[in-house]
Amino acid sequence: MDEVCKVYGRNGSAVAALREVSVALPAGAFTAVMGPSGSGKSTFLHCAAGLDRPTSGEVRLGGTALSGMSETRLTELRRERIGFVFQAFNLVPSLTVEQNVTLPLKLARRRPDRALLADVLERVGLSDRATHRPGELSGGQQQRVALARALVTRPEVVFGDEPTGALDTMTAQEVLRLLRRTVDELGQTVVMVTHDPVAASFADTVLFLADGRIVDALDAPSASAVADRMTRLGAYA
Numbered sequence: 001m002d003e004v005c006k007v008y009g010r011n012g013s014a015v016a017a018l019r020e021v022s023v024a025l026p027a028g029a030f031t032a033v034m035g036p037s038g039s040g041k042s043t044f045l046h047c048a049a050g051l052d053r054p055t056s057g058e059v060r061l062g063g064t065a066l067s068g069m070s071e072t073r074l075t076e077l078r079r080e081r082i083g084f085v086f087q088a089f090n091l092v093p094s095l096t097v098e099q100n101v102t103l104p105l106k107l108a109r110r111r112p113d114r115a116l117l118a119d120v121l122e123r124v125g126l127s128d129r130a131t132h133r134p135g136e137l138s139g140g141q142q143q144r145v146a147l148a149r150a151l152v153t154r155p156e157v158v159f160g161d162e163p164t165g166a167l168d169t170m171t172a173q174e175v176l177r178l179l180r181r182t183v184d185e186l187g188q189t190v191v192m193v194t195h196d197p198v199a200a201s202f203a204d205t206v207l208f209l210a211d212g213r214i215v216d217a218l219d220a221p222s223a224s225a226v227a228d229r230m231t232r233l234g235a236y237a
């Protein structure tokens, strides 16, 4: 991201949600984004992932500049090169686990590679649940289906928006360990917005946003170091 600004609204009601954010999110690394409520985390994620357009500045995925792309090309880019995991698992209730996971391939008119599908289901520990429907699964299992769906296109980057926000502590840790393993074993690039210092501690680097700016970064973060920085940013005041 190069000098990315995002302003919502106009004139008197304008809100600067991102202010000249320049940052490289390294390939093959796990980056967490934290910050107090309203600091711009969701806006950051939406701009980085091509879900929303910056007011100014440039976002590049690999060598591809996102500005100036038509909506259709942006949609294709998201579908083919980016995976998403949201807080609400966003699975299709009427489809089986396997059908949910292969949906992005179907939308892209790509034929599912059986070996890759088997590998992805195995990776998230759901090989024996392929024919079940989301309603028959626990929250953690549903989020693992969503993770499999995000991985099945072999995306250049997986973006997580509070992916463990709806899960209890133990289940959240399972999902975070899986995310960590995709980075360590597949070289997957992961960028995750979270409120939770424990979740952030699974990342290689934590970026801290405050008032639309990156104000700090922490490598090899411990949960307590992350919580300490958040306290200093006034997050828990």
Ligand SMILES: Nc1ncnc2c1ncn2[C@@H]1O[C@H](COP(=O)(O)OP(=O)(O)OP(=O)(O)O)[C@@H](O)[C@H]1O
Residues within 6 Å of the ligand: 008, 009, 015, 016, 017, 035, 036, 037, 038, 039, 040, 041, 042, 043, 044
């Ligand atoms: N659609 C919008 N229209 C106007 N202002 C907006 C809009 N979306 C976000 N904002 C404002 O932009 C700023 C950043 O919002 P954003 O949702 O990115 O923060 P956040 O860090 O993700 O917050 P939270 O942790 O509470 O989800 C806030 O001041 C917010 O009120």
